[in-house]
Amino acid sequence: MPDPAPAPETSYSLSPFPLKGLAVTLEPITPQHIPSLFRGLNFPKNNPIIDYIANFPYIQTESDLATHIASTLSKNSSLTILALRANPHVLNPPFPPTLTPTTASDSHTAVLGILGYRTHPPSRTIQLDDFVFAPELQRTYASTEAHYLLLVHLFERQDFTCARVWLKSHALNVQSRAHTERLGYVFEGRMRKDNVSRWGTPRDSDVLSMLDDEWKGNKVVVGRWLEKGNFGEDGRQVKSMGEVRREVEEEKKREEKVKSLL
DSSP: OOOOOOOOOOOOOOSSSSEEOSSEEEEEOOGGGHHHHHHHHTTTTTGGGGTTOTTSOOOOSHHHHHHHHHHHHHHOTTEEEEEEEEOTTOSSSOOOTTOOHHHHHTTOOEEEEEEEEEEEGGGTEEEEEEEEEOGGGTTSHHHHHHHHHHHHHHHHSSSSOOOEEEEEEETTOHHHHHHHHHTTOEEEEEEEEEEEOTTSSEEEEEEEEEEHHHHHHHHHHHHHHHSGGGBOTTSOBSSOHHHHHHHHHHHHHHHHHHHHHO
């Protein structure tokens, strides 16, 4: 089966880190990020944003946050945690026509979230770990761009060939599942009583994944949705992710039909 059309040209940085986009910059977390992250997540007021993350304790102080992240990293050599920097006032289009990821990164001064992942080279897999986003970051262009940048990094810039990116999500966290499926992840099934929630009750976990050959098409879809031209002057999308996906699938069918006639 032929590959889908190549993703549109972008000016995303090709260097490993930082990962630069129009709305976000991702880079490995350091102690210097903690004060801004604590403010950006607005702890302890916003502790409910981590309700579904059983191993992430409720945070009362900046020191609590620093201790948790440092301890988690020290216990997991395969884990990387990225800090998400952004301009809290520019999380959605429209963007200036001349704006590039490089110039935009200078304005990404607030840390509004973290993204984690664990690599396992022997199996050629990477498991996504905790994603914690400030409420204002959720359901924005910036959150989609952050996930896109991360997937580019995981599938294309590792020192091993990544065949599968996967995640486990609390079965009650329907918003998280909807977001990942929108990007092209496939629901594999539900692990019943997989863990214990922070309230001591059994937790079911949904497993979703994306394979390397699926990434090729998903990269085209998400990359095309993120293009500046897909947003009007009012910031509204011209085409939804679903519409872009159907458009790409139709293009692929036409290409296959033409090739079958040659």
